[in-house]
Amino acid sequence: MSAPASSELRAETLFPVGVAALAKRYDGFLLDQWGVLHDGTTAYPGAVDCLERLRAADKTIIILSNSGRRGRENEAVLAGMGFGRELYHHIVSAGDDAHEALLRRDEPAYRDLGERCLLIARPGEEYLADGLGFSLTADPDQADFILNLTFDPERQPLPGWRPLLERGAARGIPMICGNPDRHRVHASGRLHEAPGLLALAYEELGGQVHYHGKPYPRIYRSCFGIMGLPPEKVLAVGDSLAHDVAGAANAGIGACFIAGGIHKDELVWPDGDAPEAESCFALFARDDQHPRYCIPRFAW
Template sequence: MTRIITALSDISADYDALFCDLWGCVHDGIRAYPAAVDALKAYRAQGGVVVLVTNSPKPRADVATQLDEFGVPRDAWDTIATSGDSARVAMFRGAVGSKVYFIGNPETDMGFFEPPRIVSDPVPIQIVPLDEAEGIVCTGPRDPLEDPDVYRAEFLYAKTKGLKLLCANPDIVVDRGERREWCAGALARLYTEMGGESLYFGKPHPPIYDLARQRLTQATGRVIEDSRILALGDGIETDIRGGSGEGLDTLFITGGLEASRFGPDVENPDPKLLHDWLMTTGLTPTYAIGRLR
């Protein structure tokens, strides 16, 4: 049975580290949630370690800069693990070949193509037209408001060539302020449904958790047992399924992507509505809270 709590401090003493989601949990894609920031700062002040685990396709340095812009202070977190970093390592190890067709925003996502330091002999990556490609790299749709079906013709051609699609962000949608946007996961899902092969490296898949544990060990200088790590976020199919699959306790933020399901008071989810909906997902988070605070 999922226990509904009123504040992170209700349970924080039981955990040495947090694997904390960002979008919908710490910020809304435009600005920080002050109560969430205060909760993370208080947790760290008591000796806890905060690893931000995000399905952003960006390298962690770019995410840190973005957090500065959103008003998330650096004393609210210790380190960052991104889906983009996990996917970049795979790409530079040759997961989709050296000639790739890129789907994403060329103005914001080109940092994805900078070789990570941890790959000693990176495969040289060249962005090419689809008819010359050995694989596809998707950091997100070119227009996040456009229906993923617009890629169907490209994907049909790619499938006939047997191209693999590397998905840098498994999220299907995010809410940027009041606007819902499509993510790379929606395109990868379509490609898979059409018979293509999609490769995933963010939540809920294991590679990003391996990276998060590495970053946690680097930040603390010691190995923290899984029983002392709490995974939290608003994505039931990413944050909660992923954390549960890794054997971690989980905290579901009900006031994020699924806020409309649990009654009119976003801060205080209706227990029966929450229980009934969780039964349909097959998941039982350890805890739930309206907003991180």
């Protein structure tokens, strides 16, 4: 079968004004956090209202996040920005997904990991490995594997991790990555580095990485189990082509791309309110990701 012509690909992406048009077709929504609901500090205008309207329409809502933190912590973060617990049904995070896999140890990659864990986490977040039964070590020569969940790029810049990554890769120990995002939006307007960049660097050094979160299938299976809806009734909403849109395609569900998130500066905004369609098509073609819908921001 020949590849679709560019005009056919363009016809696949629709540009509704907002979420209201999508609520008529879908019963379940998988919503990203950063770049969709908030910038890490403040809720985006219209986001809380949009969730309220979706809940009033009896839609099933899961916050599907690549955060390395567990769901309860993400609940607290969202509550601090005005997203009450009544606005969604569940939070499913990449950190939760990794935690579950490490606890169960029933998948080939996890059966023989060993017990000595080198944890990559922000200062003060060592508790993220609690309850897993591992002993923590900061020495890559003593570790059986690396668990990569969070890091602070300003206090822990990527180059500072390189000696540790080099030693781990030389020894052939695997990395478990509980946040595959390489960048995330920030209140400053700049993109901040994220744990996925450490995982990429490890792979480039020859290290083996087992990923959790979007776009990998395990986390979507968890969401489908919770929602109990057929795939054609579920829509993923996110701002990352590599994670949200690609993950939705892998899971066999539709995707709505939020243009005003992580890719905002790669698009043309003639009047500041909506992106130019041609610039969206060029971005989609470049990454070979073609969402079903594209809207400027998560608003009704």
